[in-house]
Amino acid sequence: MAVPSERADRSLHVAIIGAGPAGLAAAIEFAKLPYVHWRLYEQATAIREVGAGISVQRNTWRILDVLGASKNFAPGSFYRAADGHSVQHRNGRTTELLDSHGQQDTPSNHLHARTRRSVLQKAILKEVDLSHVRLQSRLVRVEQRPGGRLRLEFEDGFEDEVDLLVGADGVRSVARAFAFPQHRISYTARKVYRSLVTYDEMATIPNVPDAVTFWHGPTSWLYTCPLGDNTYEITAMVTEHDERESQVSWGQEASFDQVTPHFQDFAQIVKDIIVLPKTVQQYALFAGPQLSTVVARDSIALVGDASHPLSGAFGAGAGFALEDVFVLARSVAWAHDRGLAPGDGLRLFDQIRSPHYRRLYGVLDKFAETGAYLNSLSPTPSFDTAVRILVENNWGNDHNWLYHYDVQKAWKDAVEAEDQRLQSSARARL
Numbered sequence: 001m002a003v004p005s006e007r008a009d010r011s012l013h014v015a016i017i018g019a020g021p022a023g024l025a026a027a028i029e030f031a032k033l034p035y036v037h038w039r040l041y042e043q044a045t046a047i048r049e050v051g052a053g054i055s056v057q058r059n060t061w062r063i064l065d066v067l068g069a070s071k072n073f074a075p076g077s078f079y080r081a082a083d084g085h086s087v088q089h090r091n092g093r094t095t096e097l098l099d100s101h102g103q104q105d106t107p108s109n110h111l112h113a114r115t116r117r118s119v120l121q122k123a124i125l126k127e128v129d130l131s132h133v134r135l136q137s138r139l140v141r142v143e144q145r146p147g148g149r150l151r152l153e154f155e156d157g158f159e160d161e162v163d164l165l166v167g168a169d170g171v172r173s174v175a176r177a178f179a180f181p182q183h184r185i186s187y188t189a190r191k192v193y194r195s196l197v198t199y200d201e202m203a204t205i206p207n208v209p210d211a212v213t214f215w216h217g218p219t220s221w222l223y224t225c226p227l228g229d230n231t232y233e234i235t236a237m238v239t240e241h242d243e244r245e246s247q248v249s250w251g252q253e254a255s256f257d258q259v260t261p262h263f264q265d266f267a268q269i270v271k272d273i274i275v276l277p278k279t280v281q282q283y284a285l286f287a288g289p290q291l292s293t294v295v296a297r298d299s300i301a302l303v304g305d306a307s308h309p310l311s312g313a314f315g316a317g318a319g320f321a322l323e324d325v326f327v328l329a330r331s332v333a334w335a336h337d338r339g340l341a342p343g344d345g346l347r348l349f350d351q352i353r354s355p356h357y358r359r360l361y362g363v364l365d366k367f368a369e370t371g372a373y374l375n376s377l378s379p380t381p382s383f384d385t386a387v388r389i390l391v392e393n394n395w396g397n398d399h400n401w402l403y404h405y406d407v408q409k410a411w412k413d414a415v416e417a418e419d420q421r422l423q424s425s426a427r428a429r430l
Contacts, residue, residue: 012332012342014038015152015162017139017175019047022304022321023168024124028067029329031129035336039160040128041152043138047125052194052281053225053233054117057086057403058103060319061110063326064123066408070109072123078115079226081211086112086403089391092215092222092266093383098391101400112403114212114225114233116196120318134158139169142178150299164342165300166328168321171286173306179296185288185309192285193236193259195277202232205272214395215270218374218386220262222270234277238262254282265383290361294324295350298343301328308357310364316403320360323407327352334415338422352414356405363399370394 012035016026019042030038056064056078064070089099103111141153142165152160167175171185202208208224215222223235236259256275263270287309294307304321328349335345370393374386381389 010035010336012036012164012336013149013160013162014164014166015150015160016040016166016168017173018042018167018169018304018306019044019133020168020170020304020321021120021124021318022306022325023166024121024128025063025067025322025325026166026168026303026329027128027132028069028124029325030332031132033329033333033336036332038132040133041137041139041154041160042133042135043155045136047133047135048118048121052116052196052235053114053227054120054318055315056113056115056120057316057319058106058110058112059403059405059407060316060322061113062406062408063319063322066326067124067322068127069123072126073115073119076228077119078113078228079212080111080113084111085211087212087214088209089214089216089395091384091387092217092220092263092270093387095215095267095269098216098388099395101397106404112212114227116227116229116231119228139174142175144297144299148297148299150297163299164332164346167300167302167306168304168325169306171288171305171309173302175300176291176302176306179300179302180291183288183291185286187242188285188287189239189241190285191238191240192283193238193254193280194283195234195280196227197232197234197277199226199230199232201276202273205269205276207269208273215266216387216391216395217263217266218381218383218390222263222266222273224273234273236262236274252282252284254280256280258282290357292354293350294354294357295346298341298346301346301349303328307353308360310360319403323356323405324353326407327411330411330415334418348414348418351418352410356410360402363402366398367394 014030014036016023016038019040023040027038027040030036061070084103086101086103088097090097136156137158138155139152140155143151145151149161149163150165152162165175167173169175176183212225219239221237225233227233259274259280263274291307294302303324305317307324308320331345331349332342334348335342370390374381374389
């Protein structure tokens with residue numbers, strides 16, 4: 001079965017793969033362009049979000065405003081710290097507060113918030129035209145036709161032929177595998193254990209701060225934070241060098257026995273928090289090198305984790321994805337409005353987003369340098385010394401720019417420069 005191939009003059013047929021925040025946002029933005037015929041494909045039987053908590057930073061709120069989704073967050077469905085901090089960092093052994101990041105000059109409606117991933121997903125989903133969504137559609141093959149269009153094949157035999165493929169299908173992206181077959185992701189030797197409890201359950205442990213809190217150790221940390229709606233997040237990140245994990249999918253059932261050995265040297269409050277949840281989900285983290293470009297074949301654009309497999313290193317993947325979509329849709333519209341080919345729009349999109357990700361990968365390089373430095377020390381530094389170095393080097397304010405990044409200004413500046421370049425080229429040809 002195939003989607004009808006009739007095309008209006010200069011119309012653009014777009015397939016969006018994946019119904020996470022990136023794919024849903026792409027659906028909203030492309031629906032605003034009257035010449036775009038779009039369809040969103042999701043392999044699951046329903047649009048849903050897995051995981052526990054998610055950050056909604058200043059940069060994320062900006063794009064949620066553009067999408068019209070900000071208004072869909074119910075009061076009490078997210079958490080903001082009463083004292084205005086965005087995150088606190090504590091020594092996991094002594095519980096000493098080492099740093100607390102403020103949010104100076106941030107509008108009150110854009111202050112950092114934590115919520116459940118499903119709350120963010122539903123807020124965006126309310127703005128999507130579901131008549132263009134096809135569920136149970138797992139993309140299995142992409143083929144480029146001689147004329148440049150892409151033929152998509154799905155597991156159930158359904159086919160589509162499109163001008164633009166938007167890969168919003170996550171870290172294991174099929175779209176990326178077609179566009180960049182040599183690119184590989186691998187297990188990072190880190191696992192995250194996520195769980196949720198009620199406020200009452202967390203209250204059984206004395207002196208848990210009402211805060212967004214990292215409890216740091218030399219190779220592991222615990223993260224605790226209210227999420228709104230009587231839900232408290234407990235997340236642990238540990239280092240586990242196990243090659244057998246290279247093929248493990250996300251969302252595996254786990255037990256406390258897998259988590260507690262990593263926290264033997266932590267304070268009793270941390271140990272008590274870890275064993276509080278009744279159920280725990282294990283997520284093996286995967287990452288890959290930066291792509292040299294996030295577009296391919298003048299017909300493929302990658303957004304979200306498909307374009308930058310960063311293994312959740314910054315806790316802001318949804319925000320990055322929404323920024324991608326904001327720039328992509330406007331770049332496509334920019335090319336169309338100027339009578340240019342879609343590929344010209346994709347190049348403008350890449351021109352704006354790839355440098356941004358180079359900068360983010362640079363932050364990861366700094367993290368790696370800190371780890372290498374600690375490993376080089378002899379004798380091995382104490383728990384407290386290692387934590388102090390990690391917090392000072394990796395968790396200071398040096399990379400807070402990414403949460404304050406104004407993609408709307410970046411877009412405005414880039415398109416003005418590109419328009420000037422085109423005008424100069426046109427004058428030179430006269």
